[in-house]
Amino acid sequence: MTDGGSDTHVDDAAGDGGRVKREARVTETRESPYPTDDPVLARIGDTPLIEYPESTDGGDLFLKLESDNPTGSMKDRLALGIVRELETDGRLTDGDVVVEASSGNTAGAISLVTNRLGYDSVLTVPAGTSPQKIGYVRSFGSEIVECPNVDADDKRHYRKTAERIAAERDGIWIDQYSNQLNPTVHYEWTGPELWDQAAGDLTHVVCPMGTGGTASGIAKFLTERKPDVRVIGVDAEESNISTAFYGTESGVYDTEVEGLGKGHELPTMWFEYVDEVRSVDDERAFVQARRAAAECGVLVGGSSGAAIAVARDVARDRPDAKIVVIGCDSGDQYFDTVFDDAWMRERGYPTDDR
Template sequence: MHTSSASPVASPFATDDPVLSLIGNTPMVAYPGVENERVLCKMESMNPTGSMKDRIAMGILTEAVRTQNIDTVVEASSGNTAGAVALVANRLGLRCILTCPEGSSRQKFGYMKAFGAEVHECPRVSSDDPNHYRATAQRLAEENDGFLMNQYYNQSNPGVHAQWTGPEVWAQAGDRMTHLVCAMGTGGLISGTARHVKEQAAEAGRPVTVVGVDAECSNIATAFYDEPERPYDTSVEGLGKGGKLPTMWFEYIDEMRRVTDDEAFDQARRAARENGMLIGPSAGAALKIACDISQSDPAATVVTIICDGGDQYFDTLFGV
């Protein structure tokens, strides 16, 4: 598996902390399931808590400490963001309060607890219920004079990727990349990364096509194509949303493709069993589309971002 030899890109959030300095500059490797290195995988699973969410936690919280002198951070998350916030808060000396729905992944709880976060498990109720985990986070932030990170609305979510992930992707593959493919949850990763890539590609005088990957029963693609909404229902954690969020910058995305739950899980399993690459199911969804593009266009070199690793999904992927 070939690994990119591009020089490291200086982080805009440089730190002397020995743990936080491990975030970013993740490798880009050729996917063994496609010949001639035509699908390149940016391995965000190599970050300390195993996902690209370490970047937004690092970027948003270091900036908040610098500019707002915060001492408490609050966030609502049932997924990778919770562990990332817990880690960064631990290293920055911040009190960390996290809210999540009942039944969230025990692996994700492990990250929260390991790094000393206060975890509030909330009932699974409709989003307009005052006991919903996002409403609870808002209330706890007010009661504790805390900084609500708010990844679903904070423009620093895509902003961090525009400053950090995008430059790394361009440095590693800008001379070869014809397509950028990312799974969409909050949309921050693809939006920020795509903005930088599009700007650099325009200066280089050649196009890069940006493809967002949505769940089949989700409303990101329906919003993008101005289609009627559909009931939101997916088993792939971190993929899809009930509607468009402010962190989705559609102006930098060229097209949207949908993936079924079965396709996402199947691609993640095959990546591990056939090619030794352990990835999460949302990364499986993106990899499926990257492989589809490569198969249909032999001239394409597709970069896809592996947003997290499969070790956090052993139960759902392999029944362990």
């Protein structure tokens, strides 16, 4: 597998038990389906696919670094793709205001894209949203509305507030939780890009699920190209994506891993293309993210830590596997949580799993 250039792996010095020698391959960079002349937005996508620098004593592990996008997450693809699609079909025109509800990376991504394309934007966020994520919104000049933490059916909820603002200001509500353009962007962009980088040589893709758009779009594309590729969605332990997928009784949604899991199934989850969903508890997700940084020099967030944990399980069970993990964002968004020892100890999580 390559990251857009050539990649040669050689045997270890002893010649036994080291990395397997693979032929060098060169893949061409795929043109983005959402081309732009803007030099900042042109940096979105074409993120590297690297060999994960840890021995699994089993299958081969690779990591797609979506942290290389401008705001540090895969949500930049979502923001640019949806806005471009809305422009193309005439639903978004000059002078319109873009509105979105987000407690995570989508807020910053929408703010960046609207900043560069000349649209005003309003982002609604729940109380307690991390200062780093709010910082992106404010830095790019978007309007931000902080909402109380209330039940989803309360009119003050951040999603209902976004819907109301869009109606009052005749704006365009992105609505990543229901908008079918969410998985479609990844079907048209992330899936083909990954396929080209891997030269079709992969057996599994492991992807965290929040809205489910990334896993769903990638899964649909890969299913059409190579039906025996298994796409594994990763859910939080106390979440209801897995219960919806398997048709079991739902429970309370309660996780500290940002961006992972949901309280119920969403329209953006195309389960018919996903092969299985595995759940990871908060402790394992956080500790794996810390191990990725401390032992492998790879800085990822908790949801990616959960995905790496699942991928390591697959690699252990399938020595012949070639597994790609979708690294959703960078760990620098979580220095005050995942990578803070006091925060971990306060919640009873171990601070070292080596």
